[in-house]
Amino acid sequence: MTKNSMRIAVFAGDGIGPEVTEQAVRVLEKLDLSGLELVEGDVGGMAYRKHGHPLPAETLEIARSADAILFGAVGDFSCDHLERHLRPEQAILGLRKELGLFANLRPARVFPGLEDLTTLRPEVASKIDLLIVRELNGDVYFGEKGMRVLEDGRRQGWDMMSYAEDEVRRIANTAFTAAMGRDRKLCSVDKANVLETSQLWRDVVIEVSKEYPEVELSHMYVDNAAMQLVKNPGAFDVIVTGNLFGDILSDQASMCVGSIGLLASASLAEGTFGLYEPIHGSAPDIAGKGLANPMATILSAAMMLRHSLGLEEQAVRIEKAVAAALAAGVKGGDLGGSSGTREIGDAVVERL
């Protein structure tokens, strides 16, 4: 799909969100795409302070009118005392749910030249080229939850974990389709030895696998998967898993390839609409200092061009420019380098 006008909602959010998003926007503008329109909106803690809600109605309106969303990060510890529905994180959870963004793709691959920078041994890290397909609309994230006081006076927090079969089926289809376009190996990660939610997950994934006979399907418990991700990550091609396990395993995968500042993501609805964001958060510890690595956000913008706007060639240009900047030694503090946010943005823009 290429069309005459492309409307991108830009939700920068909190902490380092605006810093990294600014660089991704510079990259998009440098491409000089005809018909590109960027519309900003407020999300997260900054939106709460301005409008009294982390996902104001006008922001949701902008999101619905756009072809895609470029998202920075939300999260602000000064909001952690608020009732849960008013906390910054509800902005991203609300967008995912309201817009039906059920499929979260988180690719992890080692950039040439960075093999020595990961916390794994280079010969282990260099083999990593995997894709985590994380379900994003269900699981314990969206179940009923609460705090209560038991009869004996003890406080109890509770969260309901569940998956319905159609939810598993649609993410399994996404994952099998992704595997068909890659090495045709799919590992489904669950905790079926303990959880009924996971038993249903596994049963449905096996049912769906009948439609994809060319894909080699395996199953792994999540604890073992966490171990295998650092032992032999090169063995994975596509991983499909639920919302909670996918959240945790993708942060882990980011370190296997060097840094959380490098991992991009696409959150897709049926069709071409999507939200694109780095997998990291608002990083309050480095916010406002110009230290954040914007590459994950820049690479998310590339995913946006590919998946939502049909601009494969421009997506590849961005990815090559990031790889070239890294190969030339442009590295943020997260990778042991000394380049700041703006400098990294400059280096990518120069190489486009």
Ligand code: NAD
């Ligand atoms: P985080 O990802 O924000 O930070 C974890 C660590 O990684 C920190 O030391 C941080 O400095 C570092 N880091 C993260 N991104 C970096 C980058 N681009 N460059 C260099 N270093 C980077 O996770 P956290 O500290 O657990 O959470 C902080 C806040 O962010 C919380 O409020 C959390 O809820 C929120 N959060 C939001 C999102 C999102 O918006 N999608 C994702 C994760 C966490």
Ligand code: IPM
């Ligand atoms: C992520 C984040 C979010 C999640 C939080 C901020 C709600 O950690 O996108 O990985 O848990 O999905």
Ligand code: MN
């Ligand atoms: Mn996360």
